[in-house]
Amino acid sequence: MIKTPTPTIARRTLLGTAAATMLSTGRLARAQSPVTLNMTVWGAAAEEAAFNAAIAKYKTLHPDVTIRMEVNGNAMQAYQQVDTRLAGRQAPDIFRVQYQQVGRYASARAVVDLTQYVDVKDEADFAPAFWQAASYKGKPYAMPHHTDTFALYYNRDMFEKIGVVPPTSLDKSWTWVEFLDIARKLKAAGAPYGFAMSWQNAAFRWLPFLYQHGGQLLSTDLAQSNITSKQAVETIAWTQSWFREGLVPPSTSVKSSEQPQNLFANGTVGMLMAGDWQIPFLSKNMTKYNWGVTYMPRDVAMASDLGGNCFAVSRDSKRPDIAADFVKFLSNPENMHDFVSAAQFLPVRKSLMGVKLPYALRPDAMEVFVAQSATIPSHLVSTVTLPNFSKMNAALTDQLDLAFTSGQDATATAQAIDQQVRAVLAV
Amino acid sequence: MGGLMDGDANHGKAALPGHRARRWAVQRQKLIPYVFIAPNIVLFTTFSFLPLIYAFYISFHDWSLIGDPEWLGIHNYTRLVRDPLFWQSLRNTLVYALSTVPTSMAIGLLLAMALNRRLPGRTFIRSVYFLPLVVSAVATGTIAAWMFNENYGVINAALVQLGLGRISWLSNPAWALPSLAVATLWVRVGFNMVVYLAALQSIPAVYYEAAKIDGASGLSQFRHVTFPLLAPATFLLLILNVIHSFQVFDLVYVMTGGGPGFSTTMVVQYIFKSAFVTSEMGYASAMGVALYLIILVFTAIQWRASRQSESAL
Structure with missing residues (x-):
């Protein structure tokens, strides 16, 4: 576990809060006889190590509780496993879940309403956007654990070669026009491609571009589809132009199995739009080039992606009280501090948000992600946390992939998405 | 006993x-x-x-897997008939079957005939061809995806060395299915080879001696002795390979994820997507039942044909 060499005041304060939280909840959930709980997660090596550290810590406080962690390759595989086990009434007690998926589980009553386990004072420390994202019909069905967002990684050596200095503050972030000009310059200077976007099969990562251009997927009241608007069609056309102009590798479309971080690490692309969790990979594997991080490009507005995860307690848990206690333990100020610092994520507690965190790798880059996370539009958060959003995401994924790889024009793409989004909203 | x-x-x-x-x-x-x-x-x-039986039951319901099933009647089946994506996935599967079954059987037969002779190291060569089949399809798929990777794959590197351009193997809708077919050949040829090898070794040498005495050339020995006597093995392989093609999933999942667009979305791919991505277990089950019936009909036809041909022999 990562420790700060000299504890700061902020850290001491939150250690105190953590101790108070543990005292208030520890008695309540103490098991009488040995209890084993199963927990399903996914994640990179750094996340797994951080989870193991938290589990070991919980064990020292509650020797009679054993947490057995099962690690999946990615979120998709974890959901497939959790859903199948829910159908068989054998779901793990605790599972990791993205903010986008909480509504799906909560609306099916597959996860436990955590209201009775939550301390109101503690709730007030969570940033409201994330607390709401983990709630369904006003009740918390998951405990926010961390967040992450997208920013723009750049190859420092290539930038020196083309004489470009990246923006150093959010308000100076590049416009769409400036950004594509730099991509073209990189290509002209010999890079095989200008940049790549790390979709990872999640087309909801396209939505920030839509918001940057002044559009949104749904109407303000979330009841109507808004994807055939002028702004939306133009955004589809703009992202499609990356592929048409050869500024991004053709293999980096939405559905592709290509790992764009490999292409950035080996110099195939000069810039990469990706999340903060790529820092450990790049620190280890990008050995031939120096790299830095700057802000996402913007158009009429700034916007970035809502990332991050929570923890939920399944309806199949025989000891939801202990499972809820562990979930709260994972999100307590001290453990959230340790997890985000070690695995390169952003905290979701107000008491940690203004604090300079002892990030294990590239604190300079993490500062950019922290600043960028302030640009996540609240309407985007409301949209992607709708219970049926996974179906809209599937429509976005299929149709944007057709636009990027098969020449489907922007208007036809918008109409096809619109048709499916309407069908989802009609249910 | x-x-x-x-x-x-x-x-x-x-x-x-x-x-x-x-x-x-x-x-x-x-x-x-x-x-x-x-x-x-x-x-x-x-x-x-x-x-x-349960899948058949579920196919008449709307079920998200994590909630309770709701009765829908035949809605999932009427939706299936009208769903262009289902027909496209069926067409993709047929094209995939047509491009992989005859080729993998023909190459398997050629290899079996070549390795049926006394060659130095033939056991080793046979093992090499059989190896991809015993390795997990996810592993072979990952290796194939690396080989076909257009940015750092070995195939494009070879093309560049030869002075040719790079090909977008897995991201161009026109190339993705052929790339999958080639990867499939790599996996399936070994299986066909082993079955043919066993069948070749069961043909009595006297037939060839008799054919030689009658002055039959190598080619006519193959046409009139080897090939007819391999008919039962050919029928077996045809059924197994067609069923395998209709059930292909892992290789596609790893190599292309069904894309670009829907160009490599096979029926099982679409079933998986409906079941686990959009949580429509009822619709996925209806497609599963349709696939079951298709394979059943095909198996019955092949079975009858093979019995008739056996009795004809």
């Missing part, structure tokens, strides 16, 4: 009058086979037959 039964029969004789003991022994002999197949029947019923 015989000894055990004798012992039991003797034991019965001591306890029961003669004719009853004999009847009991006969009954036992009839029962014994069922005891032997019982574990298989139990496992097959639990893990194949009951889920199959």
Whole structure:
């Protein structure tokens, strides 16, 4: 576990809060006889190590509780496993879940309403956007654990070669026009491609571009589809132009199995739009080039992606009280501090948000992600946390992939998405 | 086995009058086979037959897997008939079957004939061809995806060395299915080769001697002796390969994820997507039932044809 060499005041304060939280909840959930709980997660090596550290810590406080962690390759595989086990009434007690998926589980009553386990004072420390994202019909069905967002990684050596200095503050972030000009310059200077976007099969990562251009997927009241608007069609056309102009590798479309971080690490692309969790990979594997991080490009507005995860307690848990206690333990100020610092994520507690965190790798880059996370539009958060959003995401994924790889024009793409989004909203 | 039964029969004789003991022994002999197949029947019923019946039941429902099923009637089936993506996935699957089954069988047969001779290191060569089949399809798929990777894959590197351009193997809708087919050949040829090799070795040498005495050339020996005598193996492979093509999933999942667009979305891919991405287990089950019927019809036709050809021989 990562420790700060000299504890700061902020850290001491939150250690105190953590101790108070543990005292208030520890008695309540103490098991009488040995209890084993199963927990399903996914994640990179750094996340797994951080989870193991938290589990070991919980064990020292509650020797009679054993947490057995099962690690999946990615979120998709974890959901497939959790859903199948829910159908068989054998779901793990605790599972990791993205903010986008909480509504799906909560609306099916597959996860436990955590209201009775939550301390109101503690709730007030969570940033409201994330607390709401983990709630369904006003009740918390998951405990926010961390967040992450997208920013723009750049190859420092290539930038020196083309004489470009990246923006150093959010308000100076590049416009769409400036950004594509730099991509073209990189290509002209010999890079095989200008940049790549790390979709990872999640087309909801396209939505920030839509918001940057002044559009949104749904109407303000979330009841109507808004994807055939002028702004939306133009955004589809703009992202499609990356592929048409050869500024991004053709293999980096939405559905592709290509790992764009490999292409950035080996110099195939000069810039990469990706999340903060790529820092450990790049620190280890990008050995031939120096790299830095700057802000996402913007158009009429700034916007970035809502990332991050929570923890939920399944309806199949025989000891939801202990499972809820562990979930709260994972999100307590001290453990959230340790997890985000070690695995390169952003905290979701107000008491940690203004604090300079002892990030294990590239604190300079993490500062950019922290600043960028302030640009996540609240309407985007409301949209992607709708219970049926996974179906809209599937429509976005299929149709944007057709636009990027098969020449489907922007208007036809918008109409096809619109048709499916309407069908989802009609249910 | 015989000894055990004798012992039991003797034991019965001591306890029961003669004719009853004999009847009991006969009954036992009839029962014994069922005891032997019982574990298989139990496992097959639990893990194949009951889920199959359940899938049929679920296909008439709207079910997200994590909630409760709701009765829908035949809605999932009418939706299926009208769903262009289902027909496209069926078409993709047919194209995939047509491009991989005959080719992998022909190459398998050629390899089997080549390796049926006394060659130095032939056991090693046979193992090399068979190896991709025993390795997990996810591993072979990952290796194939690396080989076909357009940015750092070995195939494009070779093309560049030869002075040719790079090809967007997995991200161009026109190339993605052929790339999958080539990767499939790599996996399936070894299996076809082994089956053909076993069949070749069961052809008595006297037929070839007789053909040679009659002055038959190598080619006409193949046409009139080898190929007709391989017919049962050919039918077996045809059925197995077609069923395999209709059920292909892992290789596609790893290499292309069904894209670009829907160009490599196979039926099972679409079933998986409906079940686990959009949480429409009822619709996924309806497609599963449709796929079951297609494979059933095909198997029945092939089975009849192979029985007729066997009786013709």
